[in-house]
Amino acid sequence: MSNQERLLVNLAEVVGCCEPLVREPLSAAQSVELARVFKALGDPVRLRLLSLIASHEGGEACVCDLTGAFELSGPTISHHLKVLREAGLITGERRGTWVYYRVAPQVLQQLSDVLIPASAPVAEETSV
């Protein structure tokens, strides 16, 4: 099982797949799992990498496609890609010389769902 598959399983298990965090208190376990992924997003370079990969032709990109957008060394870019990959936000597939990265849409969707500010009206008790 790849890191990304494991992450999906973990996220689905702990957040009950997508219950908005405003609806009921997160458990300690849920919050640890979610915080790990948000922490990976909490860096400007990683956010840009994620965005560049997703919007690249065909929805995938190799390091060779990404380095031009940054004044950073190849190893630094690779480090950030590793963090994104370990958080389950991207997957990588080696083809020939390069590893090609794609975003993991299910993980983004789960995070997006968790943040929805659920504003379903609360039924008020009427005391007669």
Add this chain to the structure above:
Amino acid sequence: MSNQERLLVNLAEVVGCCEPLVREPLSAAQSVELARVFKALGDPVRLRLLSLIASHEGGEACVCDLTGAFELSGPTISHHLKVLREAGLITGERRGTWVYYRVAPQVLQQLSDVLIPASAPVAEETSV
């Protein structure tokens, strides 16, 4: 203008209010602004605080309502609340002895929208 209002303005300005990050590459400025907010979410205690506040009766909570859920000191809880507040994720209003916190639904909505894995079909050019 409060921190939260400033944040909303900033977020709206830099992310064009809610363009999914998978649709086109984030600029450096957009990524800095978004990373700041995701970084605030990248901590289990802060995620639980956010969730506890949002799901508390009336959608608001004071420190006195929150400390029981953690084995942490009051000042530590207050520090985390300050980080959430500075990131624009919650607002605080002093009433009497206590500051009452609420989540900022617009900020959550913007973050949620940014993460949507937009999968609108790309129109393919047909070469005749």
